[in-house]
Amino acid sequence: MKKKLLELLNDSKYSLSFSITDELSIAGKTGYTLNQVEDTALERGIVPLRYQRNMGAINIYEQRKLLHSRVGVIGCGGLGGFVIEELARLGIGEISAWDYDYFQEHNLNRQLMSEFRLIGHSKIEAVSRRVRRINPGIEFNGMYREFNEKEDKELLNKMQVIVDALDSVQARLELSRACRNYGIPMVHGAVNTWYGQVSTQFPGEDVIEQIYAGKEKYRLDERSVLVFTASLVASLQAAEVLKIILNRGNLLRQKIMLVDMLSMDMEIIDIPKND
Amino acid sequence: MKITVKLFAYLRAGRFKISSMDLPEDCTVQEVLEMLAISRKEMEIGIIMINGKRASFNSILKGNDTLAIFPPVAGG
Numbered sequence: 581m582k583k584k585l586l587e588l589l590n591d592s593k594y595s596l597s598f599s600i601t602d603e604l605s606i607a608g609k610t611g612y613t614l615n616q617v618e619d620t621a622l623e624r625g626i627v628p629l630r631y632q633r634n635m636g637a638i639n640i641y642e643q644r645k646l647l648h649s650r651v652g653v654i655g656c657g658g659l660g661g662f663v664i665e666e667l668a669r670l671g672i673g674e675i676s677a678w679d680y681d682y683f684q685e686h687n688l689n690r691q692l693m694s695e696f697r698l699i700g701h702s703k704i705e706a707v708s709r710r711v712r713r714i715n716p717g718i719e720f721n722g723m724y725r726e727f728n729e730k731e732d733k734e735l736l737n738k739m740q741v742i743v744d745a746l747d748s749v750q751a752r753l754e755l756s757r758a759c760r761n762y763g764i765p766m767v768h769g770a771v772n773t774w775y776g777q778v779s780t781q782f783p784g785e786d787v788i789e790q791i792y793a794g795k796e797k798y799r800l801d802e803r804s805v806l807v808f809t810a811s812l813v814a815s816l817q818a819a820e821v822l823k824i825i826l827n828r829g830n831l832l833r834q835k836i837m838l839v840d841m842l843s844m845d846m847e848i849i850d851i852p853k854n855d
Numbered sequence: 856m857k858i859t860v861k862l863f864a865y866l867r868a869g870r871f872k873i874s875s876m877d878l879p880e881d882c883t884v885q886e887v888l889e890m891l892a893i894s895r896k897e898m899e900i901g902i903i904m905i906n907g908k909r910a911s912f913n914s915i916l917k918g919n920d921t922l923a924i925f926p927p928v929a930g931g
Contacts, residue, residue, distance in 0.1 A: 659931045747931035770928040775864035777928050790909070791901045795927050798899050802865065805930050838863050838925070843872055847863075849923070850907060 585610045585620055594621070599629045600716070614717040615673060619647055630715065631671055642826050647673040647717075649825045652735065652742040652764075654678050654727045654755055656703040658805050659769050660745035661692035662814030663821075664707055668715045670822060675711065676721040676735050679703045690807040727751075729758040736762045741824050743817055744768040744788075750796045756781065756788035765824050769817045771805050774842040776813035779851075780820045780832045787834060787851050809841055856880055856918035858887075863925045866893060878916065885912040887922060901927035 588606045598621060607617050618628055622644040627635055631643050638646075651672050653660050656679035667675055682702050687694040693706040704722040711720045721735065729736070742764050746752050752768070759766040760783050768779045768788060779787045792798075816837065823829040837848050861873045870891060878887065884903055902925040903910045916922060 655931050657931050745931050747929065749927060749929050752929070770930060772865055772928045772930045773868075775928060777864070791925075792927055792929070795899055795901075798927055798929065803930065836925075840864070840867065840872075843867070845872075849904070849925075851902070852908070854909065 581610055581612070582620075585612055585617065586624075589617075589621055589624055589626060594626050597629055598626050603628060603717070615647065615719060618717050619644065622647065628717070634671065638822075638826065643671060645826060646671045646822075650674040650676070650738050650740050651821055651825075652676045652678075652739045653745055654742065654751075655745035655747065656693065656707050657681070657687070657745065657747060658690045658771060658807075658810035659814045659817065660743070661694075661703075661707065662811045663743050663745055663769075663817050664711065665692055665714065666815060666818035667821065668711045668718055670818070671715065672718065672821075672825075674719040674721070676723070676739070677704060677707055678723040678725065678727040678732075679707075680725045690805055690810045692811070727755065727758075729754065729761070736764065739764050741821050742766050743821060744770075745814070745817075749792045749798045752788060753792055753796065759783065767817045767820045767824070769813045771809045771813050773802065773804050774806060774809055774840060776809050776816075776839045776841075777836055778813055778816040778820065778832055778839075779836040780824070782833060785834055786854055787836060790851055790854060791836070806841070809839070812839060812841065856882075856916075858882075858916050858919065859921040860887065860891070861921065861923040862891075863923070864928050866924060866926050882916050883912070884910060884914050884916065884922065887916070888912070888924075893924075899927065901925040 603614055603617050607614050649672050653663050656677055683694045683698045685699055693710055698706050702724050704724045708720050708722040742759055763783045765782045770777050781787050834851050835848050836851055839846050858876055860876050904923040905920050
């Protein structure tokens with residue numbers, strides 16, 4: 581089977597243009613998944629057309645690394661929707677997402693995946709459909725329930741990065757503990773009105789606890805979030821995920837980036853580890 | 856004594872981003888929060904820092920200190 585795949589990929593036209601139609605055709609002929617076809621193609625220096633404009637910012641080895649990567653996104657609301665959209669377009673090979681909620685009309689102001697016709701439908705279902713439409717090469721695991729450290733042991737064991745797109749203090753602290761127990765870096769994001777924050781916490785670090793510990797019951801009356809606050813913070817989170825996987829650039833470790841879209845400023849504050 | 860106060864996120868609404876305050880000696884963070892009319896609810900503060908180091912409600916301020924106050928932004 582592999583021999584046939586290699587033979588088919590040997591067609592010199594693919595080095596110029598390797599489209600999704602080509603991939604589907606090869607997958608159909610060989611029985612391999614799109615993910616496997618892409619992996620072999622990238623290994624042989626063939627870049628799928630939909631990743632062509634990633635090249636330059638990242639290289640072909642890095643694109644293949646993304647294909648092999650596994651990222652979890654906890655929450656598919658304002659932040660999670662945009663994060664998943666971006667991870668799918670970047671070409672993260674396996675995305676797992678959790679959300680127990682369904683769309684309501686008041687989500688339409690900011691949640692990328694929400695649509696009129698989807699009101700009353702589960703967010704996970706919408707995200708899953710969207711990912712398939714954007715990037716059919718991706719394996720997507722959607723959990724229509726709350727994230728739970730015990731229940732999600734198996735997925736946690738293979739996760740390389742987890743994105744915090746939650747909306748409660750309690751859940752964030754629990755996620756932080758789970759990530760620490762499983763040795764997974766966690767990319768934190770939170771939003772309110774015009775303001776947002778991003779931070780990356782590796783196992784053994786404590787920014788999440790420093791921000792939220794002891795405030796489990798905290799719930800702000802003001803639950804407003806503007807769409808650009810959500811999309812900006814989600815984009816910053818996606819950039820952190822990419823850099824963690826590729827081991828490149830600078831990360832917001834023991835730091836918090838605070839964004840104020842009203843004053844148009846961004847500030848990075850050091851949060852030294854509490855000994 | 857003069858200190859610099861920096862507020863973040865929604866604590867800025869109706870207040871300021873950065874401001875100099877004239878305070879009596881031995882003023883605590885708690886007293887500054889009261890002067891700024893930062894409400895009980897908002898006072899469930901995320902992080903308080905003086906000159907870049909972790910501080911608390913009871914920390915005593917000195918002249919030329921920079922006090923930074925971050926609320927626990929938690930929406931998603």
